[in-house]
Amino acid sequence: MHRELITFEVADQLFGIDIMAIREIRAWSPTARLPRVPNYVAGVVNLRGTVLPVVDLAARLGWEPTEATPRHAIIVTQYAGQARGLIVDSVSDIVTIAADTLQPPPAMSQDGVVPFLEGLSAIEDRMVMVLNLQALNADAEELAHAA
Template sequence: MEALAIRDDMGDKTAVVGANTLQLIAFSIGEQTYGVEITTVREIRAWNGATPLPNTREFVRGVINLRGTIVPIFDLRARFGDGQTSPTKNHVVVVMSVGDKWVGILVDAVSDILTVSRDDIHNVPEGNAIDTELLNGIVTHDSRMVGLIDLHAVVSGAKMDG
């Protein structure tokens, strides 16, 4: 049942390669690989600094100028609770659209584009709330585990409480 629900969730915004396949942009944080659906990605750019935003949580790295619009940058490592990334020129910002907003996700590197079958998407094992909250599912590719990022969850709760 749950797997079905995920498929429905993703199906409406997928440019379908085959009826039952999904294309992902895979990127790494440390040793781990994560993926987002390719259709949500707008652009990939090198880290070039960001203007810090006061009164926000530590995973909000600040805002950048993307051709005249201001786009917030989220530090995915910090979002997972592993502390802030110390970014270099080699770090990468993946700009994506979430709903009608554009956001950037700071990751270590972008690896490749994966084509996976929807049938291969597994549920996130219950246990840790962070995992189930931030991941939509898990898929195996070349015997690597790829976590499917739930963008809506990643960008929520950015403001400091109080």
């Protein structure tokens, strides 16, 4: 069985998300900040009349927050009935991987990126970290207030 992923970069690292979880890819637009939300929530944007919470993926993964510019993109994901935007540096490609080539993430650490990974896959000469949307959306109640 094969899986299709959208690949993108955050902090010079290559990530992927299952294409079936992607609603759309938007050009960067400034977010409206909200009070009392986690530091990785960049704010909200208007998505055709719907309030869309936007997460700074770099900050969510424990890295330095993104200084967003018009060159950044927002990937709109749909998981468990909730839409959420993810700020990424750039969108790369659509790739197909064999499901059996997805390796489990290393159990070296439960900090940073590892808890948010579904697995790793080698594509050409680069390693793609496949994100686990369930883990990324574990704070759904906190962000429900933003929407």
